[in-house]
Amino acid sequence: MLVGTLWLVPGAVTPLVAGAAVDAGLTRGDTGQLVRDVVVILALGLGQTASGGTLDFLAHGMCLHAASVTQRTVNGHVLRLGGSLAPQAEAGDVTAVTTSDANRIGNVFETAGRLVGSLVAFGVVGAGLLARSPLLGVIALVGVPLAVVGIGPLVAPLQRRLDDQRRELTSVNALAADIVAGLRILRGIGGEARFAARVGDATDRVRRAGVLVARSTAALAAAEVLLPGAVLVVITWLGARLAVAGTITAGELVAVYGASAFLVVPVATATETVGQFAAARAGARRVVRLLGLRPLLDEPADPLPVPPGCPGLHDPLTGLDAPGGELTVVDAGPGAAALAGRLTRSVGPGNPDDDAGPARVGDVGVDRVELAALRRRVVHAHPEDLWFSGRLRDELVGHGALDVDAALDAAAATEIVDGFPAGLDEVLGERGREVSGGQRQRLALTRVLLTDADVLVLSEPTSAVDAHTEAWIAARVAVLRRGRTTVVLTQGAPWRHVADHVVDLTRTLERSSS
Amino acid sequence: MTAVLGYASPREAWAWARGVLRVHRGRAAATAACFLAAAVAGLVGPQLLGMLVDEVAGGGRSTTRIDLLALGFLVALVVAAVLRRSAPWRAGVLGEELLAANRTGLVGRALALPLATVESVGTGALLSRATTDLDRVDHALRQGVPEVLTAVVTVVLTVVAMVVTSPLLALALLVAVPTVLLPTRWLWRRLPTAMQRMLDAWAGLTARVHESTAGAHTLEALGLVERRVAGDDAALVAAVDRERDVRALHVRWIPWLEISHVLPLAATLALGAWAYAAGLASLGEVTTMVVYVQALANPVDEALW
Numbered sequence: 002m003l004v005g006t007l008w009l010v011p012g013a014v015t016p017l018v019a020g021a022a023v024d025a026g027l028t029r030g031d032t033g034q035l036v037r038d039v040v041v042i043l044a045l046g047l048g049q050t051a052s053g054g055t056l057d058f059l060a061h062g063m064c065l066h067a068a069s070v071t072q073r074t075v076n077g078h079v080l081r082l083g084g085s086l087a088p089q090a091e092a093g094d095v096t097a098v099t100t101s102d103a104n105r106i107g108n109v110f111e112t113a114g115r116l117v118g119s120l121v122a123f124g125v126v127g128a129g130l131l132a133r134s135p136l137l138g139v140i141a142l143v144g145v146p147l148a149v150v151g152i153g154p155l156v157a158p159l160q161r162r163l164d165d166q167r168r169e170l171t172s173v174n175a176l177a178a179d180i181v182a183g184l185r186i187l188r189g190i191g192g193e194a195r196f197a198a199r200v201g202d203a204t205d206r207v208r209r210a211g212v213l214v215a216r217s218t219a220a221l222a223a224a225e226v227l228l229p230g231a232v233l234v235v236i237t238w239l240g241a242r243l244a245v246a247g248t249i250t251a252g253e254l255v256a257v258y259g260a261s262a263f264l265v266v267p268v269a270t271a272t273e274t275v276g277q278f279a280a281a282r283a284g285a286r287r288v289v290r291l292l293g294l295r296p297l298l299d300e301p302a303d304p305l306p307v308p309p310g311c312p313g314l315h316d317p318l319t320g321l322d323a324p325g326g327e328l329t330v331v332d333a334g335p336g337a338a339a340l341a342g343r344l345t346r347s348v349g350p351g352n353p354d355d356d357a358g359p360a361r362v363g364d365v366g367v368d369r370v371e372l373a374a375l376r377r378r379v380v381h382a383h384p385e386d387l388w389f390s391g392r393l394r395d396e397l398v399g400h401g402a403l404d405v406d407a408a409l410d411a412a413a414a415t416e417i418v419d420g421f422p423a424g425l426d427e428v429l430g431e432r433g434r435e436v437s438g439g440q441r442q443r444l445a446l447t448r449v450l451l452t453d454a455d456v457l458v459l460s461e462p463t464s465a466v467d468a469h470t471e472a473w474i475a476a477r478v479a480v481l482r483r484g485r486t487t488v489v490l491t492q493g494a495p496w497r498h499v500a501d502h503v504v505d506l507t508r509t510l511e512r513s514s515s
Numbered sequence: 516m517t518a519v520l521g522y523a524s525p526r527e528a529w530a531w532a533r534g535v536l537r538v539h540r541g542r543a544a545a546t547a548a549c550f551l552a553a554a555v556a557g558l559v560g561p562q563l564l565g566m567l568v569d570e571v572a573g574g575g576r577s578t579t580r581i582d583l584l585a586l587g588f589l590v591a592l593v594v595a596a597v598l599r600r601s602a603p604w605r606a607g608v609l610g611e612e613l614l615a616a617n618r619t620g621l622v623g624r625a626l627a628l629p630l631a632t633v634e635s636v637g638t639g640a641l642l643s644r645a646t647t648d649l650d651r652v653d654h655a656l657r658q659g660v661p662e663v664l665t666a667v668v669t670v671v672l673t674v675v676a677m678v679v680t681s682p683l684l685a686l687a688l689l690v691a692v693p694t695v696l697l698p699t700r701w702l703w704r705r706l707p708t709a710m711q712r713m714l715d716a717w718a719g720l721t722a723r724v725h726e727s728t729a730g731a732h733t734l735e736a737l738g739l740v741e742r743r744v745a746g747d748d749a750a751l752v753a754a755v756d757r758e759r760d761v762r763a764l765h766v767r768w769i770p771w772l773e774i775s776h777v778l779p780l781a782a783t784l785a786l787g788a789w790a791y792a793a794g795l796a797s798l799g800e801v802t803t804m805v806v807y808v809q810a811l812a813n814p815v816d817e818a819l820w
Contacts, residue, residue: 057766
């Protein structure tokens with residue numbers, strides 16, 4: 002705050018001193034006074050240099066700190082919500098909060114010092130002006146803020162249009178990314194022309210949004226020249242008349258001109274700060290909303306441990322019984338997602354805490370176990386699971402005794418890794434877009450096998466691979482998981498051949514419903 | 516096995532830019548003319564102030580000339596405002612058209628690439644070309660070019676106006692030449708790399724965080740939450756560090772820039788006092804020059820940032 006004051010005040014005083022210098026040195030020929038004034042200007046300049054640098058350094062440090070702490074807090078909180086996040090907030094919105102809103106909050110810290118400096122500088126210049134000429138002082142002190150506030154209404158539409166433009170850009174980029182990612186397939190089916198037309202449309206929308214932005218920007222630029230300029234012209238005109246009348250000196254005319262021109266800086270800074278405060282408050286509200294999100298599943302009042310070893314799974318609603326330490330293959334038809342959600346108490350279709358009573362792991366209800374403890378022992382792999390970008394070696398980390406090569410082999414993913422020039426050191430981009438859907442599924446299966454969980458529930462683990470590969474995977478996974486509890490929800494025949502138990506819930510359901 | 520997608524050489528890039536400008540020669544010229552005229556109109560104000568000061572200092576008691584000068588001031592202001600509106604507007608419309616053509620062209624060419632090339636280049640490289648690189652060109656043309664262009668034009672014309680007004684007093688500008696040039700050259704040698712690193716770090720962080728949020732369910736199911744949070748935090752710290760690097764460069768450079776605003780002002784006043792006493796410059800000329808020197812500060816900042 003103090004540094005903020007020091008930043009602008011020297012700049013505020015400079016035109017006043019320059020005016021005095023014009024009077025003293027030039028019209029009166031008082032060389033001594035002139036030299037003193039020049040030295041004062043130099044000193045003011047040095048002061049401004051020092052405080053400007055310090056302010057910049059401190060303010061930016063605070064801004065960065067505030068923004069990064071906000072981002073870290075929000076990111077940690079939402080990620081710990083896990084599956085409870087998606088039903089309550091869009092991923093894109095969350096990213097917008099952790100990036101733009103966090104920065105908006107940080108900006109307040111950056112401009113707070115400048116705001117104080119602006120107010121003080123405004124006061125100093127105002128006093129200086131009033132002392133030289135009350136009339137001109139009043140005009141400047143009223144006119145300049147009016148002019149700056151008059152620019153304000155132009156800023157909001159510009160912001161809105163910039164947002165529109167950014168949105169259009171994002172969508173055209175996403176479209177371009179999709180096309181490039183699917184180029185092989187696209188060329189295969191001959192869909193180029195249609196896609197080129199879609200890109201053309203999207204590009205045209207970007208262009209129109211950009212033209213609107215240009216129009217707003219142009220209007221703003223003109224207003225920034227015109228409005229404060231008009232005040233300045235009035236002041237100069239009146240000042241000149243006063244000077245001719247002998248009320249003020251020529252030097253004072255120069256001082257008044259310079260000071261009025263300078264006034265735009267603190268006033269603009271103040272308005273900008275007010276706008277930033279508003280943006281930061283809106284951002285802070287969104288941050289608070291995210292931080293207020295709670296897990297959708299209740300933790301048990303007095304939790305029980307998951308039974309030791311490799312317990313079985315039991316679902317009272319469907320009557321499914323998957324014995325411990327064995328491979329059970331279930332065809333649950335359309336109820337598969339809900340069944341998996343109940344067995345592993347995951348947020349998703351079919352509220353896991355519903356009426357027929359909770360599923361049991363061993364002889365313990367899944368709702369009686371702490372969620373974190375449950376997740377450590379009972380792992381669910383979903384076909385929609387996301388592949389995270391990064392070095393393969395970092396994404397394929399074993400939690401148990403299992404080694405990466407064995408898991409890769411069981412998931413038929415060894416050849417994928419061997420195909421990369423860098424092998425396990427290959428870096429895959431966002432969501433692993435570089436590899437095909439089937440390859441991604443095999444890598445994801447490797448990843449989940451590596452958890453070496455005591456109880457593993459796999460939903461359609463091989464839906465995107467060919468029948469031959471599916472048979473290979475089923476056979477290897479059965480061997481790899483021997484002695485552990487594994488439930489595979491699938492309609493794929495190869496899994497049935499290697500299962501210890503096969504359960505067909507589609508028939509049970511039909512029977513129970515007829 | 517991966518082929519590398521070539522970048523255009525600087526010469527090819529210039530040839531491309533020249534070709535584009537040639538196609539739109541008329542409009543590009545009109546836009547440039549608008550920018551020039553706007554800058555010139557902005558320079559009239561200080562001249563009129565100087566005349567006013569001379570009028571006052573000359574002891575003239577007629578207010579008619581003052582009223583006329585003030586009217587001229589107002590006209591110049593309105594003209595400047597109109598041009599200030601027209602210049603970025605024209606530039607925006609033209610720029611958007613070029614960008615749109617560029618984007619459609621790129622996607623069209625990607626769609627027409629031989630499959631063998633697509634296979635060997637790898638989707639990642641193509642992807643970054645189609646999104647990140649294209650975005651950078653967009654951003655540079657939208658944000659950077661118009662502002663820098665306006666600022667440079669303003670600085671050059673202001674200096675020209677100063678030399679025309681009073682070649683003697685314009686010498687005062689020379690004191691700022693070393694304090695602007697040397698630190699700026701120092702900065703520009705280091706800034707592009709630091710800036711690139713910073714932008715990459717932030718872009719990487721955003722992509723990463725977006726992925727984390729989108730995959731929150733997966734993170735919970737596979738027990739990866741804490742590892743991912745730690746990774747995100749580390750990426751954030753890295754991005755903040757890169758930003759601090761850039762800031763450290765700026766903090767060392769800004770004081771020189773600020774000094775460069777003050778030195779010529781003091782020099783103009785001192786030189787002006789001497790020239791006025793020696794009868795080499797009128798009070799109005801000195802005033803005009805002082806205002807010009809102060810007016811240089813903003814565009815110089817903008818052009819160099």
